Amino acid sequence: MFSSLTPALLSFFFAAAGIVVAGTHLARTADELADRTGLGEAMFGILMLAGVTSLPDFAATLSAAVDSRPDLAMSNVMGSMAANLMFLGVADAVYRKANLEHAAASSSTLMQAALLIVLLTLPMLAIATPSASLWGLHPITLVIVGSYLFGLYLIRGAQEHPMWFPRRTRQTVQDKPEEHARGGLAKAWMIFVGLAIVTAIAGWVLMESAKVISDQTGLSETLVGGVFTALVTSSPELVTTIAAVRAGALTLAVSNIFGTNCFNMLVVAAADAGYPDGSIYFHMEPGQMVWGLVSVLMTSILLLGMVRRQTYGIGRIGFESALVLVIYLLTLLTVMVRG
Template identity: 45%
Template sequence: MSLTLSVALFAGCALIIGLVGTRLTGVVDTLADRTGMGEAIAGAVLMGMATSLSGIVLSVTAAWKGQPELAMSNAVGGIAVQTLFLTVADVALRRINLEHAAASIGNLAQGTLLMCLLGLLLVASFSPEWTLWSIHPVTPILLLGYVYGLRIIDEVRSEPMWMPRRTRETREDTPDDEARRHSLTRLWGAFVVLALLLGISGWVMEKAATTLAAETGMSQTAVGVLLTSVATSLPELVTAVAAVKRGALTLAVGGIIGGNAFDTLFAAASDVAYRDGSIYHAVSDQTLLWIALSVLMTAVLLLGLVRREKHGPARIGFESVALVLLYGAGVAMVFQDAS
């Protein structure tokens, strides 16, 4: 594949991912109301899974081809940039800090689960390089931890032991009566089709990304963190802003955090696909840095959800400013290592 063709394919896939993500928001928001699962769970499971399909296909394909750096950096880079996207959604809301208006026990629980899963990735990297059929023991633990975490989130949503204090700006997750007029069959059909489009885009994008890395001399880590992770994360940006515009604030935050939690499973799936041993031990310190950076950014986001500042610098929350600075520092370190 030529460099020109790879750039064109990369841009085309990014455009498709962005357009599909816009449509996906309305479908998931309606499904959340129609099925009664709520925006927090719909954001974590449906939105998170669907918007992450392009990324997981790319990571698994790269791992299968023996490119662990691209596989892992795409995963952890996506988590960092998707957390950053909440800053864009915060700006789009304008009148009040997004973390104030969208505070919910479900989103707090999701953020805690995400930090646990990211911590497991770091533990795996520093643990002994034991494998069974080339699969590290942390891989099944990641999968079980994610499933168990979703169960806890559902429990705290249905029977909460405490609730965030309501203010005039708090937006509660209340079902829309209009959702009952939509056919569940058509909604699920639309969801599956849109999700498949995202998955196919990720498969094509991996081929373009591999060519870009080879032709431009960029490292696989730089390509994964700065290019593929941003492009495959476009649905999260589009859906977060679209959800804010629809007034589905819990869905906006839940979709990002839930998508990030699902993205940690990129590593588990990539470890299964990688046939040369543990993928956690095949990555560089630069990739591990982005895992640690994602932990820090998630912690800042949780502080914002707990503090619930109404207005901060530039009419956004303090956590949004901190997220921009942290992500910028990470990008600067990537360029420093590349120079």
């Protein structure tokens, strides 16, 4: 798509700007639609908002996979998931009333975190198993899709008929529908769909430019995908999560992060389906799973934080958020040093 480095860098910059601008408007529209459709913030977050904010990752990862660049594809999606979890730590720092994991804890958000841990282990199992494929797909890819759908069923059940309730405190922020102006529902959906289209196109342009940047600069695809494109394609999650926190939609903020990462596992499945030379798991460097392992670790720590529900931490940042930020930065430095 791009013949030289300069157009690729310019396209990378403008695509990144487009993703950020679109993301700034998604949270407010999503919060309104969550209330007016009756889905609630948790289900709308994992079903709709997560799908939209994952579109840059979907477009970028699938583009790299179809182009037979397995390392670039998998490092992008795995690096994006780690970046998203780091953003939850940033959102905790922004929310000053209490630790975010304390205020937003619910049966739905805990179920989402547990589902994410299950899904993250599956690609690593695929790499460790003997080479096998069915119609060009690894059998575990089908398990990923089935597990995701069954997980949605469990989350919906946990929301409608919870068997576990967080202890109510003054800092607990429940998902309560707000009053919205009558009419304009069709307009809200049109805005939501329009923003989704913008983010998808920007994600595709981003990866096309990233390929040229990797080739022209000599940087490894692991570094370009796991750091640069991963951070940029994850920017909608950061923008929408911060916006949701500031609007008081805490369940939407947390569900957006966990839901996006769960949806990103469908992106992994799509990359396996789109890779033209068999299963993608057997053509990528095992080191690409470093971000996946780190994401399991970070998700587990955040899950522990929601169960413990520390009200305030040092500087009003929860222990789990501080640990997540430190782990991400250390991993980032390690990946950059290794090149």
